[in-house]
Amino acid sequence: MGSAIGDPLVSMVMTSLARPFLLTSIHDVSPRFETEVDGLLALLEPYVGKRLAMLVVPNHWGDSPIIAGSPFAARLRGWAEHGIEIFLHGYFHRDDARHTIASDRLRARFMTASEGEFLGLSQSEAANRITEGRKLIEDVTGQPIDGFVAPAWLYGEGAMDALRDAAIPIAEDHFRVWSPASGRRLAQGPVITWASRSRPRLASSLIAAATLRHVPMPVLRVGVHPPDIRHHAIVRSVEHTLKAALRSRRAAAYKELN
Numbered sequence: 001m002g003s004a005i006g007d008p009l010v011s012m013v014m015t016s017l018a019r020p021f022l023l024t025s026i027h028d029v030s031p032r033f034e035t036e037v038d039g040l041l042a043l044l045e046p047y048v049g050k051r052l053a054m055l056v057v058p059n060h061w062g063d064s065p066i067i068a069g070s071p072f073a074a075r076l077r078g079w080a081e082h083g084i085e086i087f088l089h090g091y092f093h094r095d096d097a098r099h100t101i102a103s104d105r106l107r108a109r110f111m112t113a114s115e116g117e118f119l120g121l122s123q124s125e126a127a128n129r130i131t132e133g134r135k136l137i138e139d140v141t142g143q144p145i146d147g148f149v150a151p152a153w154l155y156g157e158g159a160m161d162a163l164r165d166a167a168i169p170i171a172e173d174h175f176r177v178w179s180p181a182s183g184r185r186l187a188q189g190p191v192i193t194w195a196s197r198s199r200p201r202l203a204s205s206l207i208a209a210a211t212l213r214h215v216p217m218p219v220l221r222v223g224v225h226p227p228d229i230r231h232h233a234i235v236r237s238v239e240h241t242l243k244a245a246l247r248s249r250r251a252a253a254y255k256e257l258n
C-alpha cells in the first residue's frame, strides 16, 4: 500500500511545517526612534520580509506620544496592514514605581537602567496602562494587538495578574513565550539581543549572539533595539545571526505558536 509519507510533495510540506521557527522583533517602536526603526526595518527585511513583530510604546518617557491622525500613526497602521505583528510594549517604558522588594529594586536598577516599567506596578495600575495602551494602538491600527511585552522583559506580580485578566494572547520575557489568556507556555529559550550601553556589554552580547544562533532550539527569538543600528559590529552580528538561523529555520509569526 502506498504511503503518503513517501510522496515527495507531502514530505516537503511536512518538512516545512516541522522546520523550527525564527521570531524577529523590533523593540521600542515610537516616534522618538522613527529614524532608527526605519534603519532596522531596512536591515531585517532582506532576511525576514514583513514576518516580524514591532513592540510599540504608546508614550515613550512621557514625551513621545503616538497621536491618532499623525504621520507616525499612519505608518504604524500601514505596518500592521502589511502583516507586521504589533505588540504593546509598556506605556511609558520608564520605571516610575517605588519597588518595595529589595531584589526587584536591584533587578530594575542593574538590568535595565530603570526601564522596567511593569516590574513594580500594582495590578490596577498595570491594568490601566494595558487598557489605555491597547486602545490607543488598536484605534490607530484598526486591529487587535497581537500581544504584550513588558519593557526590559520585566514583569511584576501585578503585571502578570493584569495580563491574565486582560486575556492578552501572547507575552514573552527573556526566557520564554507564554499566553496569559490560556496560561499555556508557547516557547522556551533565551532571546538573542544586543546591548550597546557599554563596551563590555556590547562585546558580551556579540559573543552570546554568535553562540546562541547555533543552538538547536525549536524557536529562536531575535530582538533588536533602536540604538543597535548605530553600531556597525551589532549590525553585522544581526545579519550573521539571521543568515545562520535561516539556514535551518523559517521566519515565523508569534501567532503561529498559539
Ligand SMILES: [Zn+2]
Pocket: 027, 028, 089, 093, 151, 152
Ligand atoms: Zn523596550
